[in-house]
Amino acid sequence: MEFSEHIKTANVEDVVLRQPLHPPSRGTLCITGHHLLFSDRVEAEEGRSGQVLLLLRNIDAIEKRTSVSSGTISIKCKDLRVLQLDIPGMEQCLNIAHSIETLSCLDCVSEMYPFFYRPSELNLQDQWGLSSPEKHYSQMAELHNRWRLSSVNRDYSVCSTYPQSVIVPKDISDDMLVKVAKFRQGGRFPVLCYYHRKNGMVIMRSSQPLTGANKKRCREDESLLQAVIDGSDKGYVIDTRSSQQAQQARMTGGGFESKSFYNNWKRLHRHMERGKALQESLIKLVEACGDESNSMDRWLSKLENSKWLSHVQTALSTAGLLAECVERDGHSVLVHGSDGTDGTLLISTLAQLIMDPCCRTLEGFLALLEREWVQAGHPFQQRCAHSAYSHARLQQESPVFLLLLDCVWQLWRQFPLALGFSEALLLRLANEAYASDYGTFLCNSDQERCAVEVKEKTHCLFQALLRPKHRDYYSNPLYERTELAIWPSVHPQSLQLWKGFFLRWTQQTRLLEEAQEEIRNMIIKWGKLELS
Template sequence: MEFSEHIKTANVEDVVLRRPFHPPTKGTLCVTGHHLIFSNRGGDSALELLLRNIDAIEKRPSASSGTITLKCKDLRVLQLDIPGMEECLNVASSIEFLSSLETVSEMYPFFYRPPGLSLQDQWGLSSTEQRYTQMKEISSNRPVQRVRWRLSHVNRDYAVCPSYPPDVIVPHSVDDETLAKVARFRQGGRFPVLCYYHRKTDTVIMRSSQPLTGANKKRCKEDELLLQAVIDGSELGYIIDTRSNQQAQQARMTGGGFESKSFYKGWKRLHRQLDKGKVLQESLTKLVEACGDHSHSVDRWLSKLENSKWLSHVQTALSTAGLLAECVERDGHSVLVHGSEGTDMTLLVSSLAQLILDPGSRTLAGFLGLLEKEWVQAGHPFHQRCTHSAYSHVRLRHEAPVFVLLLDCVWQLARQFPLAMGFSEPLLLRLAKEVYASEYGTFLCNSDQERCVTGVKERTHCLFRFLLRPGERQRYFNPLYEPNELAIWPSVQPPSLELWKGLFLQWTDDALHLVEAQEMIQNLVNRCRWDLGDEVENPDG
């Protein structure tokens, strides 16, 4: 596509830009295929905004001029005062079209070529095969030497499960033919796979989608065999269903369902309802609306915050993850977690549980590796979920800020355990922005298969690898970090949870003081370490 065909007016002079933290500035506005660029009178670029970042456009034309208000996915609100009604309408029309491109290969990551990076570089951080090798090394130190797990290539052509990666880790005693039969019994083909091995108790976390038992309570003996192989003679395993018991029962009427106690002996099912989809999207919208309410009534603000129910979603997610971690760490039992599709709340809960249990996931590199494994490779549909954010008047069926909810829960963990995380809040803020609009290809598409078909790994750069470069790593490292080999158990009582001001109030005056405080802490710690001769070349150790 020729982007120039959709740019009706490329440049406008004497435009006034109004934005947070800056006085109104007059300059030149330029519309390109992927960016909105504003240069002030001195010729300096005062703003370079990815058009993909724009969530909603409001225009107010008059006889001789017009105003365009841009509400961004990173929650900024910008205003452009444009001389000339025609110019105003032309600019607004161009932005509306170019900010909502649907063809993946036309998006900016396919055109972005940063200095110092090469498309020949390795795209991701690690593969399933590399993680399996590490797991074997860990488990080989156990007293029992029998191999319980294997690396399966059953999905190498994505025919068994379109949303899984080519390689998965499964029980050693279950062959690929059996896996293929299990996949036909699970929604979307997402059969149970291992996502975390807990060395302390020799137990695992598995994840999947719901079984397709339907109203007739269909069985799949291969599925039952697979889950029996997971607990391998243990007395008990837990299935954590991220739906209520009523929702799971209702799912049977549409072909879904849950594991029956009669056929899955040794497994105990626990239900923990986590809202998703439209409910979660509306919650975010209400929260952002409350944060944008500039009335001086504290009661009104608190009422809006409570009515958004966002912190209730945070509480439920952390509580469910804590339950999962407790089953593994304290009770010594393996866990299978799933809801219906297994691509949203399942990944949320498994990720948070691993942060609670696994000190390796709390380093900067470990956390990015966790996101790659549990979200990018495991098939979270980023393109469907993150088309719009909180401001858009368009509401698509599949939109939901599940990944933003994850980042908020991680922020809550980091706030309660400020020394336990090897990364800082700026990393979480960066990820919250990148998931909606990015120069990198990491969050494009809905699955590993789609990224292969569209050439994402060959034609775009990987965000996670960029963030681990020395200069970037230092920016996102937590200067207070002290490695902790123990599990961290978050409090989920209401007084223990706070609004994430760094994200939801980042464009208010108070946010400036937060940024200044973070910079002072970083400089102070770096100076102390330098004085002590403790170099910080490799913050992850």
């Protein structure tokens, strides 16, 4: 496809841009295959930047109004910015609006901007990513007695959403894994995602078993889970559905692990909302944050009705339960919901952050996200197709990754010394998941990325964030490593709205950011003086 086919008007003079935290400015608007570029003539003449570059993929929705001689386009972005363009000429306005609507919703992955982005400081031959199942296994010598690296999924035929290599119990053969995969939804058989060095317990994750109404069983699945707790008294299954939802799933072919066949495993149900409910919660919260006419009572009512902080609370408390089972009680845990690609990844990631100091460094956290989200098959392209403003509601959309980042921010705020990264990193990741110059969050699985050669033809976000010029900015200057677990408080009064994200385009939040940056610079300066 030629992008020029969708650009009837490439540039317009005398456009007025209105954007948050800036006075209105007049200049030239240009549209390309992937960007809107606005250039302010006056600021450019005075030697200031005067440019706004907006990735079209970042646009969630547009609204247009026209008259005989002009038009206005309101642009609502996935990062929650709202921009307004006043364009002279009705035809020019309609042409620009049409181009934005078309080019911001390209479905073909290989036509997206990461395949065209070529910064001078990065090379396509650079190493892609920070971690892999092979590297993770090789770094954990303690695993090698009872666990092995299996390449049963090397051609993605056993599970389309798993990576090519996975870590499984040593006693379970690849033939057995193939049978277990047929018994688990989407082929997502139980695999190891975390080994707790303190006591040797593990976290496994999978999808639901396909027991169905007839209570089918799979002896290979039972053997796999028994091999996980060999020599231990019992293990726990944390199901991210309510007991009633799990029962209902049996009527459509799904189900749960029966006590009769998994008698050494105790099942715990912790209902976590997913899919459409989470998406609607985000929409209600963003709507409340954007309504400046709210009274205090109305604002608090809208905040509560959105239920967003309730989802944060549920995720953190479920992750805390998982961490307690492993850290305090000394038991291995299997986590799953139905598909095992959303809430399962959310709580396994948070539990690892709670327990493991290695996951709390800047590099460790990015490697954790790569293992638990990118490689483990979270469908980023489906979940992050639209944010809170879009009028086109797709069934697959859900802000699960954003919910994770909000939960991590709560941890960061409650334990300001324990995490080695800054809030700025969480904000950057939230932006990148929805619209990015990099290929890290493209597609829905490792298999899909392989098919379009993402690793060969795009740059890796995580590698870029660790380059020296970014590393300092995204590091926490107050960080002090602790080997202790960090147990978050989930009392309502302990959880706060993530203002840095949801209210980031307000003057009050911007002033707070400036103050925090000044404090950060002072801390860094003092640290350098002490070292000298």
